[in-house]
Amino acid sequence: MASALSAASAVGSEVFAAIALLVLSFVVLLILRYYLPLRSTPAYVLVPIFFALWLPAFIVLLVPIDLASSAATDDVAARGIWFPPRLLLVSWRITYWLTFALTWFILPILAEYSDAGYREPRDRVMYSLRQNAQYQAIVLGSGILGLVYYFITYGFHLVFLKGVVMALAYCWGLFLAIYLMGHGLVTIPRTLFRNASISGRLRRLQSHAPKLYERMEDAIMNLEELEVQVSELSKRKTGTARNFQEWIEELADMCNVPESRPGSSMPRIGTESRILPTVITEKYMADLTRQLDRARHARSRYVDEWNLLLLDASRTQAILDSAASKKLDFGSATPGSSFLERTTILNPYSRYVYHFHVLPALRVFLAQFVGDPAQRSPSLDWRKGAGGLCWQVIAALWIMYMCAAALISMTEVKVWRGRALVRRNTAYESGFWYASYVARLSVPLSYNFMTFLSPTVFMKTRFYDFLGQLIDFTPLGNWFDNLFPILVLIPVCATLFGLYGKVKRMVGFDMDLVDEEENETGYGTGSWREGRALIERELNGTSLSRREAIIGGSAARSSPILSVPAARREGAPQPRSPPRPRHTGTTDGDAEDDNFFTSLGHRMKNTIDTIETPKWFQEIGDGIKKPKWLGGDEEGTQAGSSSAAGSGSGKRRYISRNGYQSNPAPDETTTE
Structure with a gap:
C-alpha cells in the first residue's frame, strides 16, 4: 500500500520530467539546426549527435532529481x-x-567513417576501424596495466572488474575536465569584464583582424591549390586515371573551379608532372578527397569567423559613435540574420541606453558574480533545504556552469587538429568529435559536483550506489576526488597569470591556447591600426576580396562570400592602406621578433636607402686619367667616363624602378 501511494505521489514529478525532456529535445534540435543543415545531413550523423547532446542534458536534470529523491x-x-x-x-x-x-x-567510429574519403561504404568502414584500432590499442595497453595492478591487489572478481573500467573512464574524463574547466573559470568572467569596455572591445577586435584575415587567405589558397590539382587530374584521360573517372568527375563537380574562381583554373605549363603522381591509386584518391573536404570546411570556418568579426566590429563602432547623438541604429539586417536579429523592439534612443549603459554594467555584474570564488563553490546546505525545488534549480545551474566552462574552453582553445563549429556548415567529423567530448565530460563533472556536498547527502543517492561506490573502491578514483579542488587551481593560475604566453615565447610553438587578448600591442599578429584599416576596407566594399567576389558574381553554396556587405555609415573614414595587411615574411613562431627595435631598424634602412648620392661623390675619379703603360689614353678616358656615367645613370634607373626617390643627374657640358 505504501509503495502504491509512493508511486502515485510521484506521478506529478514524472509528468514534469517528461515535459522537461521534451523541452530539452527541442533545444537540442535547435542547436543541431544552428550548426548543421537538418535536411541535407544524413541520419547516421544527426541521430548519434542528438543523443550525445541530449543525454548530458538529461544528466544535468537527473542529478537534482536524485538529490531530492534521497x-x-x-x-x-x-x-x-x-x-x-x-x-x-x-x-x-x-x-x-x-x-x-x-x-x-560509436562516435569515434562514425567520425573516422565520415572523414575517410573513400566512396564505398565498406572501404570507409575498414578505414575507420583501422584508425580507431590504433587509439583503442593505446587505451587498452594503459588499461591492462591498471588491471594487472588490480588483480595483484584485490584478486580476480568479475563485479569489481566493471568498477575498474568505470573508474578508469571516470578518471580520464575528470582529468580532461580539470584542465578545460579551470581554463573556462577564468576565461568567462575575464571576457565579460573586458567586453564591458566598448573601446577596449573594439581595439581587441581590430588587433585580431590581421591574423584572422591571413588565416582565411591561407585557407583559401590551400583550397585553390587542391582545386587546381583536381583540375589537372580531370585532364588526364589515359593510364590509371581511367579507373577512377567517375570519382574524378565528382571531385571536379565539388570544386566548381571555373564558376567560383576563373583565375585559379588557368592551365599551368609543366605543373602536372609535379603535382600528380604517375600512378593514380585508390589510396591517393581517398587522401585527395579527404584533404579537399577538410580544406573546404577550413575555408568556411575562417570565412565565418571573419564575417562575425566584421559584424561585431561594425556594431561596436556604431555603439561607440552613438555617444554623441544619443541614438543607435545598426542599419538593415543581413540576409543570413535570424528572426530575433531581424526583429526591432527598441527605438534608437532606448537601444543606445541599453547597449551603451545597461549592457556594460550587466557584464561587470555577471563577471563579479561568476568570478567570485565564494560564489563559485557550490556550498549548498541540502539538509536545510531538504531537496526543495529552489535548491534543485540552483544545483542544475551550477552543473550547467561547470559544463559551460569546460565546453567554452574546447571552442576557444583550438588545439584540436583544426576542428571547429561553424554555423550551418560544420564538418561531420568535427560534429562527432565535439559531441563525444560533451558526453565524456558530463558524467565526471556531475558526480564531482555531488562530492562538493556533505557526505551524508550524496552517499544516499542512487548515483553514488551505481557509480560512486565503484569509484571510491579504487584508490585511483578516491585520489582524484580528494585532489580535484587542488588540481583545478593549476589551469586557473596558468590562465590567470598568462603562463601560456610565457610558454609560447619560450618554446616558440604556435599554440592557439594563448589568450590573444593579452597581446594589446599586436606584435606578431599585426597592429590594431592595420586591423582597423582592414575592417574599414571590408565594410566599405573596397578590399581586394570584396572586388573579386563582385567580379566573380554569385558563388555556389560551397563558396561563401568573403565579406559581409554592410551599409556604410555617415562619416565613415576612407581606406588609407594597401588592400592587404603587411607580411613580414616570418612564420608564426618567429613573429614575436618583429618588435619595436626591429620595426625601427626597418624604417631607418628605408630612409637611408632613399637618400640620393651627392654629386661630388659621384664625380670622384672623373678627373683621374689612366696611365699609358696601363693602356689608358684620352679616348679611353673619355670612353671610360662615358661608360661610368652610363653605369651611374643605369644604377639610378634601377633605383627608380624599385620605388626609391632619386633625381636625375644634371647633363654634363663638354668644353671645347
Whole structure:
C-alpha cells in the first residue's frame, strides 16, 4: 500500500520530467539546426549527435532529481521533483551506459567513417576501424596495466572488474575536465569584464583582424591549390586515371573551379608532372578527397569567423559613435540574420541606453558574480533545504556552469587538429568529435559536483550506489576526488597569470591556447591600426576580396562570400592602406621578433636607402686619367667616363624602378 501511494505521489514529478525532456529535445534540435543543415545531413550523423547532446542534458536534470529523491524528509511535497528508487536506478543505468558506448565506440567510429574519403561504404568502414584500432590499442595497453595492478591487489572478481573500467573512464574524463574547466573559470568572467569596455572591445577586435584575415587567405589558397590539382587530374584521360573517372568527375563537380574562381583554373605549363603522381591509386584518391573536404570546411570556418568579426566590429563602432547623438541604429539586417536579429523592439534612443549603459554594467555584474570564488563553490546546505525545488534549480545551474566552462574552453582553445563549429556548415567529423567530448565530460563533472556536498547527502543517492561506490573502491578514483579542488587551481593560475604566453615565447610553438587578448600591442599578429584599416576596407566594399567576389558574381553554396556587405555609415573614414595587411615574411613562431627595435631598424634602412648620392661623390675619379703603360689614353678616358656615367645613370634607373626617390643627374657640358 505504501509503495502504491509512493508511486502515485510521484506521478506529478514524472509528468514534469517528461515535459522537461521534451523541452530539452527541442533545444537540442535547435542547436543541431544552428550548426548543421537538418535536411541535407544524413541520419547516421544527426541521430548519434542528438543523443550525445541530449543525454548530458538529461544528466544535468537527473542529478537534482536524485538529490531530492534521497532527501531525508517525510514531507513528500517539500522534495520538489523526485523519482521512485527503481525508476531512478534504471534512468542512471540507461543514461550512463549509452553515454559510455557513444563516447568510446560509436562516435569515434562514425567520425573516422565520415572523414575517410573513400566512396564505398565498406572501404570507409575498414578505414575507420583501422584508425580507431590504433587509439583503442593505446587505451587498452594503459588499461591492462591498471588491471594487472588490480588483480595483484584485490584478486580476480568479475563485479569489481566493471568498477575498474568505470573508474578508469571516470578518471580520464575528470582529468580532461580539470584542465578545460579551470581554463573556462577564468576565461568567462575575464571576457565579460573586458567586453564591458566598448573601446577596449573594439581595439581587441581590430588587433585580431590581421591574423584572422591571413588565416582565411591561407585557407583559401590551400583550397585553390587542391582545386587546381583536381583540375589537372580531370585532364588526364589515359593510364590509371581511367579507373577512377567517375570519382574524378565528382571531385571536379565539388570544386566548381571555373564558376567560383576563373583565375585559379588557368592551365599551368609543366605543373602536372609535379603535382600528380604517375600512378593514380585508390589510396591517393581517398587522401585527395579527404584533404579537399577538410580544406573546404577550413575555408568556411575562417570565412565565418571573419564575417562575425566584421559584424561585431561594425556594431561596436556604431555603439561607440552613438555617444554623441544619443541614438543607435545598426542599419538593415543581413540576409543570413535570424528572426530575433531581424526583429526591432527598441527605438534608437532606448537601444543606445541599453547597449551603451545597461549592457556594460550587466557584464561587470555577471563577471563579479561568476568570478567570485565564494560564489563559485557550490556550498549548498541540502539538509536545510531538504531537496526543495529552489535548491534543485540552483544545483542544475551550477552543473550547467561547470559544463559551460569546460565546453567554452574546447571552442576557444583550438588545439584540436583544426576542428571547429561553424554555423550551418560544420564538418561531420568535427560534429562527432565535439559531441563525444560533451558526453565524456558530463558524467565526471556531475558526480564531482555531488562530492562538493556533505557526505551524508550524496552517499544516499542512487548515483553514488551505481557509480560512486565503484569509484571510491579504487584508490585511483578516491585520489582524484580528494585532489580535484587542488588540481583545478593549476589551469586557473596558468590562465590567470598568462603562463601560456610565457610558454609560447619560450618554446616558440604556435599554440592557439594563448589568450590573444593579452597581446594589446599586436606584435606578431599585426597592429590594431592595420586591423582597423582592414575592417574599414571590408565594410566599405573596397578590399581586394570584396572586388573579386563582385567580379566573380554569385558563388555556389560551397563558396561563401568573403565579406559581409554592410551599409556604410555617415562619416565613415576612407581606406588609407594597401588592400592587404603587411607580411613580414616570418612564420608564426618567429613573429614575436618583429618588435619595436626591429620595426625601427626597418624604417631607418628605408630612409637611408632613399637618400640620393651627392654629386661630388659621384664625380670622384672623373678627373683621374689612366696611365699609358696601363693602356689608358684620352679616348679611353673619355670612353671610360662615358661608360661610368652610363653605369651611374643605369644604377639610378634601377633605383627608380624599385620605388626609391632619386633625381636625375644634371647633363654634363663638354668644353671645347
